[in-house]
Amino acid sequence: MSEKKNIARAAGVLGAATMLSRIMGMLRDMVVSRLFGAGLYTDAFFAAFQIPNMLRRFFAEGALTSAFVPTFSEWYSTKGEDEARALANVCFTVLTVVMAAITVLGIVFSPQIVHLMFPGFADNAEKLSVTILLNRLMFPYIFFVSLVALCMGILNTVRHFFTPAISTVFLNLSMILSALLLHDRFQVPIVSLAVGVLIGGVLQLALQLPVLYSKGFPIRPNFKLGHPALKRIALLMGPSVFGVGVYYLNITVGSILASLLPEGSVSYLYYAQRLFEFPQGIFTVSVAQAVLPSMSRQAAAGDMDALKESLCYGVRLTLFVTIPAMVGLVFCATPIFSLLFMGGAFDYAKAVNCGLALLYYSLGLTFVALVRVLVPAFYALKDTKTPVLIALVAFVLNLLISLALMGPMKHAGLALASSCSALGNMLLLLWFLRRKLGPFGGRAIALSGLKGMVASIPMAAAVYWILRLIDWSQSGARLLKAGVMAGAVLAGMAIFLATARLLACEEAGDVLGLIRKKVFRKKG
DSSP states (O other): OOHHHHHHHHHHHHHHHHHHHHHHHHHHHHHHHHHHOSSHHHHHHHHHHHHHHHHIIIIIIIIIHHHHHHHHHHHHHHHOHHHHHHHHHHHHHHHHHHHHHHHHHHHHTHHHHHHHHOGGGGGOHHHHHHHHHHHHHHTTHHHHHHHHHHHHHHHHHTTOOHHHHHTHHHHHHHHHHHHHHHGGGSSSTTHHHHHHHHHHHHHHHHHHHHHHHHTTOOOOOOOOTTOHHHHHHHHHHHHHHHHHHHHHHHHHHHHHHHTTSSTTHHHHHHHHHHHHHHHIIIIIHHHHHHHHHHHHHHHHTTOHHHHHHHHHHHHHHHHHHHHHHHHHHHHHHHHHHHHHTOBTTBOHHHHHHHHHHHHHHHTTHHHHHHHHHHHHHHHHTTOOHHHHHHHHHHHHHHHHHHHHHHHHHTHHHHHHHHHHHHHHHHHHHHHHHHHHHOOSSHHHHHHHHHHHHHHHHHHHHHHHHHHTTSOTTSSOOHHHHHHHHHHHHHHHHHHHHHHHHHTTOHHHHHHHHHHHHHHHHHHO
């Protein structure tokens, strides 16, 4: 099987598993919005959850994955399974000790961390105390999810993608059940969500270990701290924290600045970010996770032509999906919140505020997606410095634009600043990567992007016309809203795919071929 097909198949498996997880995440957010709305307690929960979640994105899913996968892939390819198994056990042992220490420190110093990250909460004693309590309860989540990320790196290297991708379903399910069943059992009802986060972290890790065993990687303690690959991973991880995680750092900066804005701003950004991550998580992360092992193997073998082909294909595949998703989110922003969240403690004014944030986040969807695909190419080439320098520029750009826009545009300005920063990050990564690798299909990439934009025009017209059929400010009529939204999405997808086929988009053929293959295999 060609590497292109390997990437497409892996992305398909990851996308399907992640779609289920994102649907559960959306159900979770619907439950949260209905029970708790968008105000003091949700601001406190989302702020508290932001801290271990930020560490997860920077450390576990960002730096650890980007440093571990290339090294482990090289070890697995050149040293054999026995040596790779020993490396996996050493890394698991060391990570367990390190993350246990970080977890204890995080719990002890929660008041200082919350004061530092959310200075706007200092004016509200109740919000501040609840945030500290929730952060202490949820901080151990980073311990479990870091070990999950290591398991994911091992399994992805041996081409098993489904279990790590599906594991977040258990986190979302745990939070939903805890919120519904336990919210009236605590003096502060939203504590039930924190309990759900903890239980979900345990379940996520418990799901990985039997699969690792079945793949020939049983986890055993191994304190061989002088392992030669361990130092290499540690050296790669330092700069990777910033290089991969700059987008999430920008989101965190947005939350910090939002704490200085009117009450509810932190919640508006959180709800919008969650929906923004739906298409990104389903496909963008899937492509990035699928292409990294391929590029790592090709770089280790010195096959630069194959690496450039994999990179080009990953970028084109990302453009093909994210351009129509970006356009669709722009038009569907407020209607989505009206359909999914309106009701209970969540009224139409909150839906509009969340929709505005989602609109401006959506403008950067393609840029964020391309950053997630481009950065691993540098790490596959063992270059950690360039992405870090570029990330630093993007971070400063985000901070300056955020400070300029948060006054006149409030929380929407913070969302727009994030998109502008992602654009700058993407352009610099492309420029430096071309200097490093030489041409890697720039004309094909540009043509794919142009075709995607052209195919999105009739799609956008159809979606806009269908959404105007009802008044989204009215509460109730959920079935009618769902029918109109489903009609807009399905019609938009059909028109986009048909137009893409007429424009001879290679990616459209690959995606449709994958779907046909899955359908016929199931029928058979």
